Amino acid sequence: MNETSRRILDHFQVRKTKKQKEEFRKYIIHELNQYGYCPSIQHKGINNNIIIGNIEKAKIFCTAHYDTQAVLPFPNLIVPNNLFGLILSQLAIIICVLILIFFMNIVLIQLFVWIGLFKNIELNIASSISWLIIMIWMLLGKANKHTANDNTSGIITIIESAIKLPEDLRDEVCFVLFDNEELGLLGSSAFAKEYKEYLKNKLIINFDCVSDGNDIFFFPTKQIKNDQSKHENIINAFASTDYIRVHINKGFGFYPSDNFSFKYAYGVCSLKKGLFYYLDRIHTSRDIIFNEENIELLSDGVCKLIKTTHTSR
Structure with a gap:
């Protein structure tokens, strides 16, 4: 993991107040300038989305939210790919x-x-x-000081992908860090509305909570659920290892994140396996698990997918 990502994990896990978000944005812009990027900010209402890349030329959009939640007394337990488990968890x-x-x-x-x-x-x-x-x-309420999984992991996946990506492939993808996901997907909704013309028929891959769990799931939206060619491209790019398994969720799936703001999107998260696949710890002080192997697999996969998209044109 590069020094930029390491510093995010060590010093920028709290991104809740206006000041904290502003300091994070300044850091990201400064760091990515060193790698030849020229990030910009989409100011829309209370939202300040960080755009890294060329929206007009991009064929793929890779996204994550950067805002964080108040610490809660109990975790936001999510069982996203089993209806019975989802009902039980919400109850x-x-x-x-x-x-x-x-x-x-x-x-x-x-x-x-x-x-x-x-x-x-x-x-x-x-x-x-x-x-x-x-x-x-x-x-x-008081900001959660521990956000390793939700969603520092998604941010670092984006940063690692951007830094690893060869310069000749950078026009193929636009990386976006959304504001105010925790308030109801406000940042991604504002982005989808303003750039609707450029997002038409484009694939969005949204990374949210990807560092705590050995099973990485891609949840497709309804519009691409039966698109086998897209699923094959994902599986080929994001290959499973001996320790991490990659899945395309083709059955019931409900993963509530910024992927909901787009038609052709995958919501990506890492889950643990028990009676059901599940996500826990988030929004609490126990959100401290950061598996670098997950981030490496995902960022390498992003680069491979973009390369494949470029060569198949």
């Missing part, structure tokens, strides 16, 4: 939230009665206040 999260609200309601009721704000506060009022506190906590 588990809902139950955790409801338990948290229950205890918050008890505290709020006692607090309001104690200070004399209400003589008899109704439960629905306390519940509404609890929900509001949780929403504010998620949006404005």
Whole structure:
């Protein structure tokens, strides 16, 4: 892993506030200038997407989000390729939230009665206040200091790919780092809307949480789910190793990330295998697993895919 990526992992894992994001963008632009790139910023509303490459000429777009979340008391467990597992995991999260609200309601009721704000506060009022506190906590709460997987891993995959890529192939791809994925895919939605003409029929590969797990999954959107030629190109470029297995998810799949903003896209993540394939630890202080082998496989695969796209023209 190069020094630019190492410094991101060591010093830029927190990218939540306006200042933190601005410092990260300045660092990325400065570093990539040293490698012959001229990154630009798409300013759109509250979004500041980092664009690395030529949007008009690119045949492939490789993307990742760079914003980070507040630290949460329980992980955002995701089971993306099994419907039953997905339902169970989401129920588990809902139950955790409801338990948290229950205890918050008890505290709020006692607090309001104690200070004399209400003589008899109704439960629905306390519940509404609890929900509001949780929403504010998620949006404005203390930043998670540990974001190795979500999504420092995706950023470093993009940076490693860009630096490894030979100069004569750079017009074939545009690398983009999206802002505000955690707020609801705002950065990628703004990018898709503004550059709709250049993105038409182009392949987008979005890397999100790719360093914690030995099974790397490519989740295709509906429009390319049955496109065997695209799947073969992916498997040939991103070849499995003895330790890391690469899969194209052809059955049920629901991976909620910036790939949702595009028609022809793969959402890429690494999963662990238990009863189901799953993703955990993210949005908590336990998000510290960073498998460099995953990043090497993915960045090498990006370069190979771009080379194949160039030679097949």
